[in-house]
Amino acid sequence: DGELGPPYAFFPVGWGLGEPVAPDPSASLEEKDAYATMLSEWSPADSAGEVFKLYWDVRADKQQAFDMLAFVEDGGFIDEQTDRVEVEMVTFNPNVNHFTLLKFVYDWTSGGNVQWDWAMRSVYMDTYSGTHGAAQLGVEMICVLLLALSCLAQARDLVTAFRTFTVYKFVSSPGNWFDLAHIALMWAAWLMWAVHFQRTNSFTMRDHYPVLSDPGADCRFFAVNSTAEADFLDMARHVEGASESLAQYSAVTSTVVTLFILRAVKSMDFQAHLGLLSRTLSATINDLAHFFFVWLVVMLSYAASGVQLFGHAMDSVSTLTKAMVFLFYQTVALDPTVFYDQFKHAAPYWVFQLWLWSFLFVVWLIMFNVLVSILIDGYVKVKEESGQARGLFEEVGDHITHAFRSLTSSKSAFMSDSQVMACLLAQKGGMPSTRQLREVLLSSISDSVTVRLKGGVEIDEGTMVSLTTEPPVAHEESRQQFLDFSMPLGEADGAGA
Incomplete structure (x- = not known):
């Protein structure tokens, strides 16, 4: 009747899609009626697209394994109905409890070609042993x-x-x-x-x-x-x-x-020197965005023409996506041996030469060098800006020196950054001028500086500043009186004379 059935001596594994299984004798009448209905509707053609599983047991010796393989070849296991064959192997290493699953896949395509692929996965079952x-x-x-x-x-x-x-x-x-x-x-x-x-x-x-x-x-x-x-x-x-x-x-x-x-x-x-890469990319991000837009347009143009010229002869450029990947690989690592002979025979020679040399000149030489120029230009600008900045080792040395002086120097001779920050935060609310800020910092470093003269006269830092500063003319008489009062009596008379 023209219906297809399973190969001789091989039995399909339908997993519920093959011949209905007879119910248990103690099954209900409804289950028996359902089985009779499925059996009347089932035919061997239903198993044409099912899976046929064959096992090679490790208990079989070498000769028995070859006999089993010969039986598969001679018994028509692979025939005109076969469209896919999968070979799976599960290996186990008991020393480390390691499993490996290896799979080979063979697909029959229209025209008689067989495409094959493989995959391997491994896993440890005792994770923390x-x-x-x-x-x-x-x-x-x-x-x-x-x-x-x-x-x-x-x-x-x-x-x-x-x-x-x-x-x-x-x-x-x-x-x-x-x-x-x-x-x-x-x-x-x-x-x-x-x-x-x-x-x-x-x-x-x-x-x-x-x-x-x-x-x-x-x-x-x-x-x-x-x-x-x-x-x-x-x-x-x-x-x-x-x-x-x-x-x-x-x-x-x-x-x-x-x-x-x-x-x-x-x-x-x-850090200026550590951030050369990130700062270079930040400085050139606008130019890079425009460049990649132009690059994408050019690459799509060559990919489309490559599919039209050579796609019928080479699978690597048979679609637009594959052609884009192929051209990218050829841009970063040009290898003419991969495509030259096939492309030369897939299109007229002059068209192939025009396509190849224009691609090399526009993409491989000009655009690639434009990209490098953009990055170098941004790097030079960033390098000039950070040329006078201190390097990483200098800054680390400063931190080490600062920590050492904080531990060894007295409070009156050295003020750490943390102390400066504490003073700034303490006076932040009511600090109207930089002069008061300076006075607060100086007062936190050491006690007030006072010079005691003969006769019990004390001169603080502010008075010293006023003495060393040229006074206005109106205060010259007061300044002279102060000096006369500060000097001993004999020296004052001599100075007056």
């Missing part, structure tokens, strides 16, 4: 503590913004949003790790999985023990799930590390 696991747990606890402290610091900054009425400035800062996004991503990574740990911690396995009913059978090589098969598939499913969760966690944590590096670069902007 042994000395290495204990050390890992300690490091993770430290990381969580530091993350909590970072959250408290961000909360403190937000509270400070509310108290100082600078909430808009805090919210409108892209750097603050970048920090908050990074912190949120780190907490998401820890949540993913908790889910992964729950999967690995609940994992159990059997001593062995005798999937094949009889590894040494002369026929029906692939007959399976359904219970052992279900146990093996459950184990493989758990290994695949744990390895996939570990891969997703690794992807997020690698992104977290990259963002952490960007935050570190951003935080170095406080």
